[in-house]
């Protein structure tokens with residue numbers, strides 16, 4: 001069928017036509033929003049899962065929800081070498097431009113002025129980002145002390161007071177949180193902790209790889225009880241079916257039950273694979289309904305597309321020595337593998353392999369789900385590696 005009408009969205013952070021299987025997470029978030037609007041507190045949320053399960057698109061959809069409710073909101077993505085002040089700073093400029101109206105109340109102007117002090121420390125020039133407002137007579141908090149936890153806390157507190165005036169709240173989203181420094185994560189945790197004690201109107205959602213709960217726990221001791229954790233796993237059979245049939249129905253195209261059953265098995269419910277599969281099925285089918293034969297052909301197409309893009313791009317990042325390590329891991333399938341087992345397979349001492357393991361973690365190819373164990377950050381990587389070896 002016509003590729004120009006393909007309703008699927010394989011990629012990174014591309015919003016799917018139908019965000020399926022995330023009703024529980026969405027409901028918990030909406031409950032948090034309603035609790036804040038009625039003057040109660042809300043537990044921060046932490047989402048974690050492998051590459052491509054749908055962390056970014058979930059955060060984005062929650063972000064859109066609070067935006068529609070006129071909340072003060074920002075979404076940032078952790079990146080190595082970027083600190084919280086600059087990440088939040090980039091987002092704050094837009095937030096402040098919305099808030100800074102000449103007729104705004106003193107509470108709102110105070111929040112604006114506090115946030116400006118937070119930004120100005122970063123660019124280090126007074127007035128580099130100006131809103132064209134005279135704030136000289138407005139009282140404010142100092143968010144330019146250089147202590148990120150304190151400064152960030154004061155900005156959010158003042159923004160929360162501003163939000164209270166319009167009976168809304170502040171929602172902050174942190175994606176790729178495993179990339180953030182310990183200091184920055186501590187600042188976020190401290191804020192979350194204080195927010196519930198002092199009733200800031202704040203909803204916080206943080207997302208990252210499966211290492212996130214461990215990383216958070218290492219940064220502050222009270223964190224296990226602070227967040228409501230949600231593991232984002234593969235979509236259920238129903239959610240996978242809906243992710244395939246709903247976009248097609250929009251184009252008046254149906255799927256046969258046989259094709260759907262096949263797709264559920266072939267994709268394992270991994271969101272990104274489901275989108276690739278949908279797209280490949282669309283390309284394979286001549287007309288509605290998409291049938292089992294189309295789905296079988298799509299499976300080969302989707303696999304080729306994943307092999308040459310998604311998997312290959314990761315594989316080629318590894319050196320030969322690292323590839324040998326990954327190959328030894330792949331014998332355990334989806335894993336995890338024990339570091340002792342890998343060492344035995346490679347005929348080395350575990351300690352001799354520690355640097356290699358560390359390099360692969362830094363490259364984002366593997367992670368350590370617990371001490372003495374490693375696993376792939378992307379689903380089905382083991383199968384891909386096995387194909388490389390037999391090819």
Ligand SMILES: Nc1ncnc2c1ncn2[C@@H]1O[C@H](COP(=O)(O)OP(=O)(O)OP(=O)(O)O)[C@@H](O)[C@H]1O
Nearest residue numbers: 011012013016020051052053054055056057271272
């Ligand atoms: N719940 C869902 N229903 C249908 N499709 C989804 C769902 N979640 C994600 N997708 C699709 O899966 C793909 C990956 O989504 P996304 O980029 O959000 O994953 P991610 O977990 O953030 O991955 P990464 O760890 O690489 O950043 C996209 O093509 C997106 O459209």
Ligand SMILES: [Mg+2]
Nearest residue numbers: 013055056057
């Ligand atoms: Mg993402």
